[in-house]
Amino acid sequence: MADKQLSITTLRVHYETEKETVHAVNGISLEMDEGDSLGIVGETGAGKTTTALAILGLLPKPTGKIIEGSILFDGQDLVQAGETEMQKIRGNKISMIFQDPMTSLNPIFTIGEQIAEVIEIHNEITKDGAMERAAEMLELVGIPQARMGEYPHQFSGGMKQRVVIAMALACNPKLLLADEPTTALDVTIQAQVLRMMRGLKEKFNTSLILISHDLGVVAQICTKVAIMYAGEIMEYGNIEDVFEKPLHPYTEGLFNSIPRLDVDRDRLSPISGLMPDPSRLPKGCVFHPRCPYAEEVCAKRVPQVNDTENRKVMCLMYEGIMENKMRKTHA
Numbered sequence: 119m120a121d122k123q124l125s126i127t128t129l130r131v132h133y134e135t136e137k138e139t140v141h142a143v144n145g146i147s148l149e150m151d152e153g154d155s156l157g158i159v160g161e162t163g164a165g166k167t168t169t170a171l172a173i174l175g176l177l178p179k180p181t182g183k184i185i186e187g188s189i190l191f192d193g194q195d196l197v198q199a200g201e202t203e204m205q206k207i208r209g210n211k212i213s214m215i216f217q218d219p220m221t222s223l224n225p226i227f228t229i230g231e232q233i234a235e236v237i238e239i240h241n242e243i244t245k246d247g248a249m250e251r252a253a254e255m256l257e258l259v260g261i262p263q264a265r266m267g268e269y270p271h272q273f274s275g276g277m278k279q280r281v282v283i284a285m286a287l288a289c290n291p292k293l294l295l296a297d298e299p300t301t302a303l304d305v306t307i308q309a310q311v312l313r314m315m316r317g318l319k320e321k322f323n324t325s326l327i328l329i330s331h332d333l334g335v336v337a338q339i340c341t342k343v344a345i346m347y348a349g350e351i352m353e354y355g356n357i358e359d360v361f362e363k364p365l366h367p368y369t370e371g372l373f374n375s376i377p378r379l380d381v382d383r384d385r386l387s388p389i390s391g392l393m394p395d396p397s398r399l400p401k402g403c404v405f406h407p408r409c410p411y412a413e414e415v416c417a418k419r420v421p422q423v424n425d426t427e428n429r430k431v432m433c434l435m436y437e438g439i440m441e442n443k444m445r446k447t448h449a
């Protein structure tokens with residue numbers, strides 16, 4: 119069997135501030151093959167961005183620390199790689215798109231210059247060659263190359279995000295990390311940008327990790343999904359399977375919180391309570407204080423990752439030790 123392109127094993131990330139230790143990512147494991155597309159979904163504070171920053175070696179220093187685990191990318195452990203090594207990987211083999219395009223765009227350079235610069239850093243190429251490639255990339259994201267000489271402020275939000283996508287894909291990375299890339303855009307533009315990203319991802323066979331609060335967004339572009347809660351992956355599987363039948367009570371809660379036209383308003387039941395403070399995580403299963411199925415054992419025992427029904431689920435219900443084995447089925 120071929121080695122995985124990306125293989126994360128028991129990754130643990132803390133932020134050590136003066137006040138406290140924030141347990142942002144608590145022992146997650148993930149694997150991806152070339153060309154895979156994985157969505158990471160969860161509420162705010164779940165540790166999604168931290169996971170992406172850890173992969174890229176961009177955790178804020180000195181607070182953000184990888185406490186345990188490995189991140190193998192094409193066989194190389196990124197946790198052990200030095201900064202010089204990571205600079206070669208970033209933007210070249212792995213690139214990232216952030217929610218706000220202005221974090222990636224510089225207001226004082228033309229967009230043509232900015233795309234060309236990314237290309238020049240990572241390739242032996244002439245300035246003209248880089249500009250030519252930048253123009254091609256712009257056309258690919260649906261912006262006429264005649265606009266190469268314009269500045270970021272001359273573009274709408276959706277157009278700016280397209281420029282950022284062109285930059286991220288300019289060096290033909292093997293893996294693209296996209297952190298809420300369309301959240302700032304209105305729904306119609308969001309769908310257009312997602313469609314375009316999916317097309318380019320397929321064209322270049324780029325692997326993708328898409329981070330979002332929104333299961334619907336992830337479903338438009340990803341084939342696999344990891345549901346994250348309090349720094350752990352609660353459920354992982356094929357996106358159709360998870361939609362068809364969520365197995366983890368948290369996933370079920372996430373689905374119930376999506377308004378559906380075909381369901382009565384009073385059946386809408388968002389998960390009550392809040393995500394725990396990651397500097398004071400509950401004992402046992404981290405979700406137990408909010409879980410409608412929780413029993414005494416859930417406050418004491420940490421669930422394993424259970425392989426069941428083509429899924430990985432972190433819940434004691436699937437370890438046969440809860441009395442409440444007969445769960446209510448999801449509508």
Ligand SMILES: Nc1ncnc2c1ncn2[C@@H]1O[C@H](COP(=O)(O)OP(=O)(O)OP(=O)(O)O)[C@@H](O)[C@H]1O
Binds near residue numbers: 142166168181
């Ligand atoms: N630089 C930092 N210093 C201290 N704590 C941090 C820092 N960055 C993030 N955190 C904390 O780490 C936890 C995980 O944050 P992270 O940004 O990874 O979550 P997220 O799932 O991406 O959330 P969101 O959906 O809001 O972007 C949160 O409790 C957050 O407050």
Ligand code: NI
Binds near residue numbers: 166167168297
């Ligand atoms: Ni985030």
